[in-house]
Amino acid sequence: MLLTHRIAFRWHQFRDETQGLVEGFQSLLVNLVCLKLKFPEKQSVIVILDSRREAVMLWLLWLCNILPRYEVWVIRRAGDLELRLQRDFGGELLLVASARVFCKHYGLLVELRRQRRLIVL
């Protein structure tokens, strides 16, 4: 492949992937705000992400009083998720996973979706 082709290929890959990340995270934020405003009684929420950057942004949004302080799991490997899921949650807890983390670990999360209240945003 020519060098110019390789650069163009990498640029498109970077742009498409980052745009997907941006849109996915925006979708998560808008829906978390909707949960907070429209369903204030549903406070027991765990947010499952795959990126520390996104976890920091959620924390900053809590500091700005835009979002409640949710428990956030940053899952890098399927093994981490398996460990966390061994915990006893209680009945009322709502798990919210980003679409990206769901796709990365769908083997585990599809099972979880059948057993618990799991929302993919």
Add this chain to the structure above:
Amino acid sequence: MKFIKRSDRAQPKVSLILLDWSVRESFHLLNYLSRQDIDRDLFEVIIIEYYSRISDAIRPVEAQVDSWLLLEMPDDCYYHKHLMYNAGIVTAKGEICVICDSDAMVKEGFIRAIITEFENNPGIVLHIDQFRNTRKDFYPFNYPDFAEVTGKGCINNVGGKTRGVVDDKDTIHNRNYGACMCARRADLIEIGGADEHIDYLGHICGPYDMTFRLVNSGHREIWHQAEFMYHTWHPGQAGEDNYLGPHDGRHVSTTALDALIRERVHPLLENAAIRQLRLSSDAPDSTRFEISPAHFKAWRKDKLRHGQQWIAGNTFRKSRHGFVIDRTPEGFVGYPKVLDHPFFSKAREALELRAATESMLLERLDNEISGDLRRLLPIIGTLTYLSRAFGLAFLYLQRRLLRFSQGVA
């Protein structure tokens, strides 16, 4: 549509479906299939050619081919692999359909491993990963040893297994879903076969569309831990200059990912022959395979935008800033995605917004986002771009430095 050859194997257990769209230079998998350690009657080989070419690469190993079907699609139509998958599924006589690379190497126990896995695990969809070697001296294919393919130049050998099978960090991108997918024919028919939607036209496609929908329908996806395929470099293997449908930046179809997230089981566009098999209890007849006349128009090459992503707009349902936008007979309706979940669906009617046109609805949805958050969204976007750019630059420099310190040019 024309059969060059038809299988006369009475009751094969496995049907291998191999594809070509007048591009394959080598079908060396067929040589390796001739050396399998099980009875040859236990499996059949089906070749599906998208256009009308009778490939010279098959002629030397034609004895290994049981069914050879030319779909005879017009030359001005772009290739759609899912149509070929469906042709293979309809043609197959075996209980298990195997969709795999035709230019890969397999060991003698390959077919036996597949049969054993299905005997031991009911209700599965099985994938077999692939070792990939980038050495150019294996091209044109010159029958290297398996040890040579997993040795120098192999990009994913981790202690005798592929990196994708060992690593659990990002399986969807690290494993090769297109290398080899095996599922029961009855299960594939039950989920409506491969999706013939235009989003899968060209390079962004794969049997994982069916894998995800099989998982949604309750099947268990497993990856073989001991059996692998072996692939050597050839030009154009990464789909360079091919038309790309909507994907996530790393060549995984976003339409297939959406099916996984939304628990969709049936395809957006089902093949008529598959539907007939799904709904009728008659014995399947391979001559019944049908190609929708609408495809001849929709898949024309002059309608494509080479090198650019398709703007996925063919479905009525769209997504924007976390809102779902649906088209109704009266106009458009939008609501936060979270209301899609059955847990919140009761509140949906009260919270959804309606408008006569899409632009009016988008304006109303934007106003639904609180002022603070609306101002922050572009900042978050910019920060994401910058942090990824710095992160990737850091990784690149780290790798260069590592290579430099190891004395590699």
